[in-house]
Amino acid sequence: MRIIAARSFRWSAPTNFNDPFDHQVGFFLDLDDHEFARHLTTSIERIVFTDAPVGTGASLEFTHLLLQLRAIRDRLRRADVLAELHASSLATAANLRSGIDNFNATIQSHLLHSRVFCVAERPDNIVMWSHYADEHRGVVFHLACSDALDNRLLAARRVTYADSFIAFPNAEEYAMHLTGERPLDFVALSWNMALTKHLDWSYEREWRVHIPLLQAPGGSGYSTYEEPAEVFASIYLGCRMASAQVEAILSAANQHLPHTKVYRAVRSTKSFSLVFEPVYET
Numbered sequence: 001m002r003i004i005a006a007r008s009f010r011w012s013a014p015t016n017f018n019d020p021f022d023h024q025v026g027f028f029l030d031l032d033d034h035e036f037a038r039h040l041t042t043s044i045e046r047i048v049f050t051d052a053p054v055g056t057g058a059s060l061e062f063t064h065l066l067l068q069l070r071a072i073r074d075r076l077r078r079a080d081v082l083a084e085l086h087a088s089s090l091a092t093a094a095n096l097r098s099g100i101d102n103f104n105a106t107i108q109s110h111l112l113h114s115r116v117f118c119v120a121e122r123p124d125n126i127v128m129w130s131h132y133a134d135e136h137r138g139v140v141f142h143l144a145c146s147d148a149l150d151n152r153l154l155a156a157r158r159v160t161y162a163d164s165f166i167a168f169p170n171a172e173e174y175a176m177h178l179t180g181e182r183p184l185d186f187v188a189l190s191w192n193m194a195l196t197k198h199l200d201w202s203y204e205r206e207w208r209v210h211i212p213l214l215q216a217p218g219g220s221g222y223s224t225y226e227e228p229a230e231v232f233a234s235i236y237l238g239c240r241m242a243s244a245q246v247e248a249i250l251s252a253a254n255q256h257l258p259h260t261k262v263y264r265a266v267r268s269t270k271s272f273s274l275v276f277e278p279v280y281e282t
Helices: 002-006 033-049 060-071 078-112 126-132 171-179 186-194 199-204 243-256
Strands: 008-012 114-120 139-143 160-162 196-198 206-212 222-226 232-237 261-267 274-278
Touching (some): 002 243, 033 060, 033 078, 033 171, 060 171, 078 114, 078 171, 078 186, 126 199, 160 199, 186 196, 186 206, 196 199, 243 261
Parallel strands (some): 160 196
Antiparallel strands (some): 008 222, 114 206, 139 232, 261 274
């Protein structure tokens, strides 16, 4: 009733979600130190001793150093340089392994300081009705997503379901990222932490919109955002909803969302499914 009257939804902080892993998965490192050192040494060798194109790596200072070495490569003893590079690459691998937990914690702290709105693809999922709509006594809102409305749902992204955390880039990929030969978009990769859930949740077929709070305080863990009336395409009422509640919601919809259609779920007589029938004023 409050959603209909205010045409608003409550967005939650991920820490309020029922899944303790939500927004708190991280990169897991499956990287052999010696393999990584070999790839990093090879990448540096290409940059210093050939004219291979190079972009900006993980560190602008490191990339600049490699280009300085390239400028004086004719005065360098290649075998000695590669031996030193390999030793340094092994040290880099060790530091990466010890720092991955801190890296994950930093990304997760930023992702958790946010508001998230979760939606599902289907209005007729019986298990979803049981878990999230008061055991079929609640309501499902069908929301429109249109370029003309320019509403927040346009930013929704599909959740990925997996049985493990997110794999850190492999040895060759990360080595070439460090040198700038093939930079990775770690911002995009880190967003996967907010969009990955265990396979057991796949029945939800979830999409979500994520709004970072940036410097704003977390407050109560909830924020309310209003939507245009046109976003409310239709309202579905549970098959167990009491008749008095049906009438009350229908009256509120007629007052605040007069162009929104209202349907009531009915159990199918042929299969384990729901049928939605229009609700009319009495």
